[in-house]
Amino acid sequence: MRRTEGTLEVTGLTAGYGETRIVEGLSFAVPAGGRMALLGRNGMGKTTTLATLVGQTTRHAGSIRLDGVELSGLNSSARAAAGLGYVPQTRDIFRSLTVEENLVTGLKGRPRSALEEAYALFPRLKERRGNGGGALSGGEQQMLSVARALLGRPTVLLLDEPLEGLAPVICDQLMQALAQLTVTLILVEQQVDRALDFAQSAVILERGQVVHEGAAADLRDDHALMERHLGVALAV
Numbered sequence: 001m002r003r004t005e006g007t008l009e010v011t012g013l014t015a016g017y018g019e020t021r022i023v024e025g026l027s028f029a030v031p032a033g034g035r036m037a038l039l040g041r042n043g044m045g046k047t048t049t050l051a052t053l054v055g056q057t058t059r060h061a062g063s064i065r066l067d068g069v070e071l072s073g074l075n076s077s078a079r080a081a082a083g084l085g086y087v088p089q090t091r092d093i094f095r096s097l098t099v100e101e102n103l104v105t106g107l108k109g110r111p112r113s114a115l116e117e118a119y120a121l122f123p124r125l126k127e128r129r130g131n132g133g134g135a136l137s138g139g140e141q142q143m144l145s146v147a148r149a150l151l152g153r154p155t156v157l158l159l160d161e162p163l164e165g166l167a168p169v170i171c172d173q174l175m176q177a178l179a180q181l182t183v184t185l186i187l188v189e190q191q192v193d194r195a196l197d198f199a200q201s202a203v204i205l206e207r208g209q210v211v212h213e214g215a216a217a218d219l220r221d222d223h224a225l226m227e228r229h230l231g232v233a234l235a236v
């Protein structure tokens with residue numbers, strides 16, 4: 001089924017923290033239901049880009065349009081209501097609440113029965129529903145963070161390094177679950193090979209600017225480009 005919601009268009013976006021500009025003149029677009037990998041070495045502005053999309057930085061210029069609606073004048077909660085879901089690099093779960101209580105905070109007024117959507121996507125969370133958030137493994141915490149964001153029914157989901165610190169088998173499980181989603185996705189990831197297998201398009205940031213944008217498959221084949229901008233050489 002082709003999605004009709006969740007077209008994201010970013011144009012000339014310049015933002016940072018107070019007067020300090022970190023990202024400069026960013027432009028990229030993701031079609032409804034598309035998946036974009038946002039890549040770059042440490043400190044290049046990936047997190048700042050996602051934080052800017054959700055309204056958590058100082059924006060100096062540029063436009064963020066979701067299905068033609070300008071978001072840049074809205075605060076974070078209005079952007080969430082407009083359809084932006086965000087799973088930050090820090091995995092924002094409540095450690096003192098149980099898994100289920102964490103999920104309830106993501107319901108945004110939806111009936112409790114909607115929790116079954118989260119449990120269907122991540123059966124492990126159902127098994128652990130009564131456990132405290134702080135007692136979960138890293139992989140379970142990440143599943144919880146993703147599931148909670150999805151319960152708000154975003155049309156665009158922003159994921160900041162979801163695989164960070166997870167064992168390879170857990171990375172596989174998480175990526176398989178993400179592959180089932182039909183929302184528009186922006187995936188920030190240091191595991192470049194996994195990100196490029198998952199996404200259709202890729203953007204590379206260097207010192208806060210877009211230095212490459214194109215099809216994920218083309219980038220995967222361009223080892224020189226990856227070596228230059230990401231410092232990685234993938235296994236062929």
Ligand SMILES: Nc1ncnc2c1ncn2[C@@H]1O[C@H](COP(=O)(O)OP(=O)(O)OP(=O)(O)O)[C@@H](O)[C@H]1O
Binds near residue numbers: 017022041044046047
């Ligand atoms: N709250 C902040 N205040 C000031 N500068 C910040 C803040 N957060 C990040 N920066 C700076 O912005 C730049 C980009 O950081 P950002 O976290 O966006 O990079 P990143 O690409 O996500 O890196 P990583 O791969 O390490 O997560 C860095 O120079 C960083 O020091």
Ligand SMILES: [Mg+2]
Binds near residue numbers: 048089160
């Ligand atoms: Mg980051």
